[in-house]
Amino acid sequence: MKRLLLVGGGHAQLAVLRALARQGPRGVETVLLTPSPWQWYSGMLPGWMAGHYRAEDCRIDLRPLAAAAGARLCLASAIALDAARRIVHDDAGASHDFDLLSLDVGSLTDTRALDALPAGTLLPVKPLEAFFAAWPQRLAAARAGQLRRLVVVGGGAAGVELVLAAAEAFHRAGGKVALALVAAPGGLLAGHAEGVRRRVARRLAQAGIALHIARARGTPTGLELVDGAEHTASALPADCVIAATGARALPWLQTSGLACDAEGWVVVDAGHRSRSHPAIHAAGDACTRDAPGFARSGVHAVHAGPVLAANLLAALADATPAPPQRYQPRPRSLYLIACGPRHAIASWGPWSAEGRWVWHWKDRIDRGFIARHRRPPARAV
Ligand SMILES: Cc1cc2nc3c(=O)[nH]c(=O)nc-3n(C[C@H](O)[C@H](O)[C@H](O)COP(=O)(O)OP(=O)(O)OC[C@H]3O[C@@H](n4cnc5c(N)ncnc54)[C@H](O)[C@@H]3O)c2cc1C
Structure with a gap:
């Protein structure tokens, strides 16, 4: 029985859960370790603040997805990883060993310049x-x-x-x-x-x-x-x-033994495998890539998801030495910037536009993303 440990329910991990639900191999024990049953969606947070959405519109319930993927949901935060021993410790006192690990834990806000502000500010x-x-x-x-x-x-x-x-x-x-x-x-x-x-x-x-x-x-x-x-x-x-x-990297990544850059981001290859520990994969904000166009954004976390999923499934099936799938970031990404009222600015390379129609474009994409992940996929026959 192989043990697959998914840490963090982030954007890329959603694709992993969906792939496991569709075609996960038998004989794998999967655990999803993440602090909340909800995956909150940053793209809709400004719209929620501005009063266009309810909080429940902006989150994905991880429980049905985990159930469909056959993953045991463990609601706690990882606080340490020993990459060599293949073990993760969480803040509830439990330890999780693994054969294969997928990290999608996002990032923290880098508040170092502001931490001295008076309490509560x-x-x-x-x-x-x-x-x-x-x-x-x-x-x-x-x-x-x-x-x-x-x-x-x-x-x-x-x-x-x-x-x-x-x-x-x-x-x-x-x-x-x-x-x-x-x-x-x-x-x-x-x-x-x-x-x-x-x-x-x-x-x-x-x-x-x-x-x-x-x-x-x-x-x-x-x-x-x-x-x-x-x-x-x-x-x-x-x-x-x-x-x-x-963004600032979660501090326990840097002390994990994984190859990290100077700022503590996990260095991965184009298949989103750790450069130092191939049994450990990472995607989203937590990782870094030496690739043109790579940036810490939800767009890249989402697009890396299917590649992460395919490579994890191949590793579970021992489908080596098939070449791993690669995620190639596009040289430029579309950003739709919400402006408070139902108005948004589109930015794509040198091109830009704005208006109510841009807001509706963004609204359709964001609601579509949430809706897609609310329905767990059926198992492929
Ligand atoms: C206001 C705002 C608006 C944004 N809008 C956009 C946008 O429109 N487009 C865009 O591309 N990007 C946008 N971003 C950037 C985007 O939020 C991030 O790049 C994206 O969330 C990264 O996805 P992720 O999967 O790496 O992490 P996340 O989506 O943050 O997911 C991390 C997951 O890990 C879990 N987790 C955290 N710590 C631990 C732990 N210790 N142990 C276990 N689990 C843990 C979390 O609960 C969560 O489930 C925006 C950011 C902000 C702040």
């Missing part, structure tokens, strides 16, 4: 489940006049979406909240075309959101903006600081 966007739980309290505080200044730190697409969603949420709730977005120099939508930046700057201005190009730093007395050129710091008052400051 910082709200990292990840883990998503914690954000989904915390945001309604901030909205209630705004309604009650107890939250007057909110700052989002992070000039990537996530930071832009979050600040525009917050503006829409406060507008609907009738709370008067001053909003600001802080982007590092060169960091406002880095990697997107100039036209996208112009469109976003216009939407920010229309929503009354102040844009600061500076590095943000948390101190025990509050948020500071550091001007890199002049080495001066100025205070930016905030009752709540949402951190969308990029």
Whole structure:
């Protein structure tokens, strides 16, 4: 009996569960170790904040998928991995040994520059489940006049979406909240075309959101903006600081013995196998690839999923030495950036567009993704 351990119920792992449900080999004991029965979908989080979705619209129930895949669901978080001994320890005190391991544990928000903020001020966007739980309290505080200044730190697409969603949420709730977005120099939508930046700057201005190009730093007395050129710091008052400051690897990956890069991401080959331990596969934010076009985004996690699944199934069936399937990231990906009200900006290489129709396009894709994973597939005969 082989033991297949799936750690994390992330985007790529959904494809693994579906493949196991369709054509998983007999004689395999499968465990899915993940902290929640829900897989929360980041693509719909800004729409939920802005009031377009209910929380239950934005999550996938992993229980029916795990059941269809014949996987025992273990609701706990991995806290250590010994890659050489093939064992994972979880925060409930259990240990899980494995013959084959698939990691799709995502990432944490990199809050290192902000951790010194006064208690209760910082709200990292990840883990998503914690954000989904915390945001309604901030909205209630705004309604009650107890939250007057909110700052989002992070000039990537996530930071832009979050600040525009917050503006829409406060507008609907009738709370008067001053909003600001802080982007590092060169960091406002880095990697997107100039036209996208112009469109976003216009939407920010229309929503009354102040844009600061500076590095943000948390101190025990509050948020500071550091001007890199002049080495001066100025205070930016905030009752709540949402951190969308990029991704940080889960710390136990780096101490696992797996080959990781300097930032702790698991180094994998084009088949999403660990470069150091071929019985361990990884996909999504947790891994890193030396491939043009590779980025830490849901798009790549989703697209790597079928390749991850095929290679795990081949390894379970001992179908060697068949060459493993490879995931080749496309040189450019489509990003649909939600802008608060039902309006979105499309960004694809040098091309951009915006409007209500872009929002409906995004809405259809996002709802379709959730709907697809709500129905476990039937077993192939
Ligand atoms: C606001 C926002 C909007 C975004 N919008 C987009 C978008 O529109 N398009 C896009 O491509 N990307 C988007 N992203 C990026 C996207 O969220 C990530 O790149 C994507 O979620 C990565 O998928 P993943 O499968 O690696 O991880 P996740 O989807 O985060 O899944 C990780 C899984 O692992 C579980 N887990 C976590 N820790 C442990 C542990 N210790 N042990 C066991 N299980 C664990 C989690 O519960 C979860 O089930 C957005 C990000 C944010 C913050």
